[in-house]
Amino acid sequence: MVFSFGTRTPPTALTGEVVVSGLGKSYGASRVLSDVNLTMNEGEVVSIIGPSGAGKSTFLRCLNYLETPTEGTIEIGGARVVAGGKRPDKASLDHLRRVTGMVFQSFNLFPHLTVMENITLPQRKVLGASKEEAQEVANKLLKRVGLPDKAEQYPARLSGGQQQRIAIARALALSPKVMLFDEPTSALDPEIGLEVLAVMRDLADEGMTMIVVTHEMHFARDVSDRIMVMGNGGVLEIGPSEQVMSQPQNERTRQFLKAVLDR
């Protein structure tokens, strides 16, 4: 395992690839997310950790409006959406989804389409790419995730790790500026998870801006620049990975890390 602490510099100014401010979400009277702020530079990788029910998924899913946040603003890669008032117009939501790519815990490939079709269909429908262009992009990405010979397979024929790598390729095919991962390896055997983590590590090294909800403490510490710890719908603390892991400032962070690392 390669340790590479603090190779990138944390952001200083309040402009960046990602600027989330005052983000909140309530379901009726129950408040599951409140006042979450996050600013990221291009190429930065932030891991989000925290106990179950902390609001990690909700936060991530608000960023591309799979969940509708009830307050705050989101700026990602030039797209800007203000929550709270009336629902943002279709153009800004489309823009937001164009600049974000998402990878789910359960992969969510389209089972009735081949691997090739899974990767080309969104390109054709969303970007208006021609079949040839889309296939060329797909072939490049399949090579990049280490599965160049799986193009004609259906997802059900692939292992979980392979499916997740295809899901990453499918998202990358739309050239997102920021990739969102929600526990991408939690449904996988630890060993199989490693092949997915390796792809994510490469992606980070190539300068992709990434927000990763994860329980993989090695990944959080080694690959991400910063770790954001969430609890109870809010941010407990955020800081350089190494610092959060070795000298957490918040008592609840300490408890959480102890529980996770002792397992």
Next chain:
Amino acid sequence: MIAQLLLTIAQGVGLTLYVTGASLLFGGAIGLVLVAAVRSRIPVISGIATLYINVVRVVPPITWLFLIYFGLPQYALRLSAIQAAIVGFSLIASAFMAEIYRSGLLSIPDAQREAAHALGLSPVATVGHIITPQAFRVALPAVASYAIGLLKDSALASTIGVREITYYAQQSARQTHEGLLSFIIAGVLYIVISLVVAVISRRVDLRLRRKIGVA
């Protein structure tokens, strides 16, 4: 004798297939509109569609046929027996097909819609390329077994004088006094047609299953 009876009764196969097939086609198309209406966000539309589906399904098919064939002429809408049968069975099939589509749609996990949204696919592209093809594959066996059910129900068209299999069987029975044999032959014809439908749907189903795996 058997050959003679078979030749006579088999004359009805054409109309049996015609009434069943046309009703399945029209019913299937109307069912699509119905299921869209049921899922509509406008309460009046979804309410009416739901009411239609439930009313149509609880009234016996023969009552519908009589209503349409003998009842409607009172309001100057006179249909031929074949037309009345197709209208009646299409009506009934639309309600059942809507229910089959609905359960097909319900079987597609939300995660599929979410993945499509996250990729930025439009609602139209999501329904057209992601949801419907999968729902169709789930619904296929139910559609096939409904088609076989409709085939059997189509015998009721004989009661309003449509010359399909059962109509000819009744006629042969009366003329030749070979009642048992006539209806056995009719039964065998239904079995043969059902088998063909079942075999085709099973083939298609297996092919799809082998390809995409069971979800």
